[in-house]
Amino acid sequence: MSLSEFELIQHFFANSGAQRADVTLGVGDDCAILAMPTGKELVVSIDTLVESVHFFKDTDPERLGYKSLAVNLSDLAAMGARPAWATLALTLPSVDEDWLAAFCRGFSQLATAYGVQLIGGDTTKGPLNISIQVHGFVDIGTALRRDGAQLGDVIYVTGRLGDAGLALQNVGGMDTSAAAQSRLDRPIPRLAEGQALVGVANAAIDISDGLLSDLGHICQASGVGATLYMDNLPCSQAVHDHIKVNDDWSLPLSAGDDYELCVTIPPEKRAEAEQRAVNFECGLTQIGRIEAAPGIRCLRANGQQLQPPSSGYEHFSS
Numbered sequence: 001m002s003l004s005e006f007e008l009i010q011h012f013f014a015n016s017g018a019q020r021a022d023v024t025l026g027v028g029d030d031c032a033i034l035a036m037p038t039g040k041e042l043v044v045s046i047d048t049l050v051e052s053v054h055f056f057k058d059t060d061p062e063r064l065g066y067k068s069l070a071v072n073l074s075d076l077a078a079m080g081a082r083p084a085w086a087t088l089a090l091t092l093p094s095v096d097e098d099w100l101a102a103f104c105r106g107f108s109q110l111a112t113a114y115g116v117q118l119i120g121g122d123t124t125k126g127p128l129n130i131s132i133q134v135h136g137f138v139d140i141g142t143a144l145r146r147d148g149a150q151l152g153d154v155i156y157v158t159g160r161l162g163d164a165g166l167a168l169q170n171v172g173g174m175d176t177s178a179a180a181q182s183r184l185d186r187p188i189p190r191l192a193e194g195q196a197l198v199g200v201a202n203a204a205i206d207i208s209d210g211l212l213s214d215l216g217h218i219c220q221a222s223g224v225g226a227t228l229y230m231d232n233l234p235c236s237q238a239v240h241d242h243i244k245v246n247d248d249w250s251l252p253l254s255a256g257d258d259y260e261l262c263v264t265i266p267p268e269k270r271a272e273a274e275q276r277a278v279n280f281e282c283g284l285t286q287i288g289r290i291e292a293a294p295g296i297r298c299l300r301a302n303g304q305q306l307q308p309p310s311s312g313y314e315h316f317s318s
């Protein structure tokens with residue numbers, strides 16, 4: 001059976017994800033029509049995944065469908081936003097219905113879990129390319145931004161750092177644990193955590209490119225610096241072992257792909273933040289402090305200062 005373009009869109013993309021009351025008109029017309037809730041600001045982000053740059057050729061399509069939405073939802077999480085809608089621009093080398101069905105399974109599983117409705121998109125032919133835009137809401141003026149960090153803020157991260165990098169290093173190898181592999185393939189967007197930190201965090205970012213790089217963005221935007229307490233970094237046993245054996249901190253500091261949140265919290269709101277974090281299954285760990293001196297210092301518990309490994313991935317650096 002070969003589907004026409006219209007049938008393909010109807011079959012794979014109409015009714016994907018949650019079915020929301022604020023979608024007046026979803027997939028099928030020239031545009032979607034959406035009802036904005038009063039008292040909210042719209043928070044919007046887009047991310048593109050390109051074959052051979054962000055994922056290997058022949059990556060499992062269900063994994064891709066999941067992850068390409070997950071990395072976008074992670075951006076909403078970092079703003080403290082509640083997700084609502086998504087659009088999907090897909091460029092495909094050919095119409096492979098099995099591939100599309102698996103991709104849509106991964107996508108809609110996550111979309112449904114977080115109340116996101118697919119409201120439109122575009123389908124074109126060419127080298128595989130997945131572009132997703134997400135839309136969410138925050139109460140006016142409450143979004144968590146990169147430029148809000150203040151001197152004396154305590155730096156926290158959700159979850160654990162370095163597992164995704166470990167899985168990536170071991171691609172094709174035998175020693176990647178299922179847990180680390182799942183952190184790479186199926187990151188959990190920290191949406192509830194981001195929303196819970198609204199009102200207590202001064203700044204937030206999600207860790208896509210590595211802690212040094214992403215905390216660096218907070219520091220730059222806020223005009224501050226930071227010290228990281230290396231021995232406080234939350235890592236799995238496998239990552240701890242890697243650090244110890246290789247004397248290499250790059251997994252938690254610069255490997256990226258963890259999609260945890262890094263937030264800065266003023267001292268007077270720490271108790272409140274830690275109280276709210278009691279409900280975080282992934283945990284919330286204090287890892288450093290915001291300081292006046294620019295740059296990021298990596299301090300061991302014994303007082304030794306580490307030379308940080310080179311920071312995160314940049315597309316246009318040589």
Ligand code: ADP
Pocket residue numbers: 009013026027028029030031032087088089090118119120121122123
């Ligand atoms: P137009 O030519 O008017 O842009 P399209 O044929 O591109 O219309 O799309 C028809 C409808 O299908 C639109 O509502 C569009 O949003 C939706 N659509 C197309 N591709 C996708 C996709 N990959 N995911 C979700 N919706 C899609």
Ligand code: MG
Pocket residue numbers: 121122123
């Ligand atoms: Mg179109």
